[in-house]
Amino acid sequence: MTPRLLSALAVADFRERVRRPAYAVVLLAAVGLGYLAAPATNAHWTIVNTGAYRGTYDSAYIGTVTALAGALWLSAGGFYVVRTAIARDERSGVGQLLAATPLRTSGYLVGKYLSNLLVLGSMAAVLAGTAVVMQLARGESRAIDPVALLLPFAVFTLPVLALTAAAAVLFETIPVLRTGFGNVVWFFVSLATMIAGQSAGAPLGGLGVHVFAKSMRDDLAAHGITVTEISLGLMYLDVPPRAIEWSGVDLAAGFVGERLLVLLVATVAAAVPAIWFGRFDPARAGVSVREAERSTPAAIAAAVPPMAYPRLQTAPRRGAAFARLLAGELRILTQGVSWWWWLGAAALVVAGAAAPARAAGPLLIAAWVWPVLIWSRLGAQAREHGVEALLDACSSPLRRTLAQWLAGVVLTALVGAGPGLRMALDGDLPGWLAGVAFIPALALALGVLSRTHRLFQALYPPLWYAVVNDIAGLDFMGALAGGPSPALVATAAMLLLATALTTVALRRFSV
Structure with missing residues (x-):
């Protein structure tokens, strides 16, 4: 060349x-x-x-x-x-x-x-x-x-x-x-x-x-x-x-x-x-010509079975519908997560629950870096998988965004449950709850604003590392003494959530 x-x-x-x-x-x-x-x-x-x-x-x-x-x-x-x-x-x-x-x-x-x-x-x-x-x-x-x-x-x-x-x-x-x-x-x-x-x-x-x-x-x-x-x-x-x-x-x-x-x-x-890089050549990537043909859009469309339309049913109550939406968002958020990741999360929960009270803070710090790649999906999955336009055509985008945040809250609480239990016994539960709300709100806001998972993956590790280095002023987990009040962290979480909801609403109305 x-x-x-x-x-x-x-x-x-x-x-x-x-x-x-x-x-x-x-x-x-x-x-x-x-x-x-x-x-x-x-x-x-x-x-x-x-x-x-x-x-x-x-x-x-x-x-x-x-x-x-x-x-x-x-x-x-x-x-x-x-x-x-x-x-x-x-x-x-x-x-x-x-x-x-x-x-x-x-x-x-x-x-x-x-x-x-x-x-x-x-x-x-x-x-x-x-x-x-x-x-x-x-x-x-x-x-x-x-x-x-x-x-x-x-x-x-x-x-x-x-x-x-x-x-x-x-x-x-x-x-x-x-x-x-x-x-x-x-x-x-x-x-x-x-x-x-x-x-x-x-x-x-x-x-x-x-x-x-x-x-x-x-x-x-x-x-x-x-x-x-x-x-x-x-x-x-x-x-x-x-x-x-x-x-x-x-x-x-x-x-x-x-x-x-x-x-x-x-x-x-x-x-x-x-x-070793195949430069998008199926032959160098070890894919046969027949396999490559099977992966074309036409072949994929031909392989999809006809859609079976369900019988019309009575619309569920609003609360039940939102619960189903939340469950769906949680499944989407954790889709494809390997068994070894869940095994590591379970080990962190057990270690946090069994450890002495003085180890609750360090174990919480360890637990709340484990799901960083899953959190980064919040607010960005639809765009990155090419279904954003399809989902935008559905009603209630704000409810869907809120359900995404709550799915992140559930995941955050689950992974940090062990240290959270120790902190609750010591009267530090408000700080833990503020962290549970803050982390998914940060991920959701960054995902909605940037439409990519990379921004959260770039910004969260330095913020987490600041807590590792005992910078109490940036402690969003409640793991360090002398950090921000839980009310301040919770307020920041609500502002981030409001930013995400406002962005989604503005994009919906601008279409």
Whole structure:
């Protein structure tokens, strides 16, 4: 495949993605990240913690810290934005058309990788533009140095985003990881990368934090200041840091060579799945021609038996009808769940009920991450299975949406029943009940708004991990001491439920 054809495939796929409304939301998120990277001079939060000091807000410092923030957060969150390129070709039928062309599988995969990198790179470009605006807004230095501001994005951000783009291709070509399970796996992979990548011994330079840290320590030492630890991440400081002059990061030739090697490794990694990826070709996927013919729409329609119309019966009472609707939504929500998942849920219930009271909180945290892939179906299944238009033609969409939430409530209460029993005996039942209402309300609202399961799968694990790390202010489960009141969590749940119901109603009336 010629480079010209490869670039044409990547650009065409990139143009198709940027037409989607979700892309504008992603760019707005990049702007918000740029704002967090350069907080006000009297702010208590910071992206890069260098103790009680920070660099003056000039092009070198703002460009470097914003680029490091982009390497950290755009790689973690950007994966969920770009990981559906291959799945979209499969759903639309474009992949089957490409399978009939002379296009090599390796070329197709590299094209998707380059398209992913263009999307992530555009987010980094918006982040760099925001850095310019933030430098002028903070007013400590109005002299824009394009090289000092943009070079960190080339050496810190771009290589990490290239690895993310390649990982998205890899996850989409491995059957186990192309499902929602892969979204959860990526959260923990990216979390481990965030921690290990800040080490000076990280392979190929990691995130590059150690290079910035060495330069910052040297400049602080010249002012007689000793800093023992420099870390990357959104942190709160008791005292706003003081500004000092920083000379900028020293990019040694060896480090630049490592970053170029990262780009090469990412490109090769994107092509490796060509060994096993069938590129939508039934022959390579192990499907015979006869089996492929049987899976056509005409064959499926011919195999469906004639519909038997039931006898007309008296309409059930309203309460009984809603109970049947709720039972149906619960069956739909848990459809296809394997026996081993139920076995794990049962083990969590038994362990929670048998454990001592002091273990109720940790066991509840463990129980309420187990159904994350099932919760993510709320509000999104109809759209993703192509039956949204059919269901919209039915009456009472609000009742159906409410039944979806209650089905999620039943599942949440069931999985957390063991720890909930211990908490009830200790008088902590209101916190547990608020969590039972909040989690499915969050999943439903995100599913209805985004019409995809991916948003909840991307946002819930970090929220859950905050509770694991004893951040009481974000405890929606009632598992930590000093967390929000159950009334506040329940109110948030009702607001999320109201958001979902309002969205459904507006879409119904707009049709």
